[in-house]
Amino acid sequence: DVKVTQSSRYLVKRTGEKVFLECVQDMDHENMFWYRQDPGLGLRLIYFSYDVKMKEKGDIPEGYSVSREKKERFSLILESASTNQTSMYLCASSFRDSPGDTQYFGPGTRLTVL
């Protein structure tokens, strides 16, 4: 079974703090994704990585950055957390060059910024 794990299920941070969200997958997937999930807005893509050290901006990259130093690990960084970044963050992974392939999701990290 594919396993995508996220470092924390719940996180509470203060405005202005630097926040790291970690994601690890064990299926040797090339693609990895970070989404945020908000009620009524569905899933919105923040960043996408198709290989180590490669990344593309998604639909809402402002205020976020990412790092992919190893194939299995994809980190989302909030340089200076703000209250409007309070949300559920989902990581996913899939094989590259196969658009019909399923994305496998982690359990999510619920981040609250005070």
Added chain:
Amino acid sequence: AQSVSQHNHHVILSEAASLELGCNYSYGGTVNLFWYVQYPGQHLQLLLKYFSGDPLVKGIKGFEAEFIKSKFSFNLRKPSVQWSDTAEYFCAVNPDTNAGKSTFGDGTTLTVKP
């Protein structure tokens, strides 16, 4: 850029009722289509997908969806819902040229009353 529209934000049904959740997308080329489901407290997971062949696809737990290319639609159906189908359902589209990136709809919350 492609977009995905899910017509119903919240659907409430009694057990044994039939279900149809609407999904329309805007993209003129070849697409791959997905329905994902998120049961309460669980990971987002694949329900079914279409990428080629028979436009009527069957998924887990008795769900099916029909791809109608002329209508840009991929509606999800189940003839008789159960209380355990209570969940949030997301439609997603991934153009063949999009290297694995999917666009998700806003989601439909289904509540099945016992």
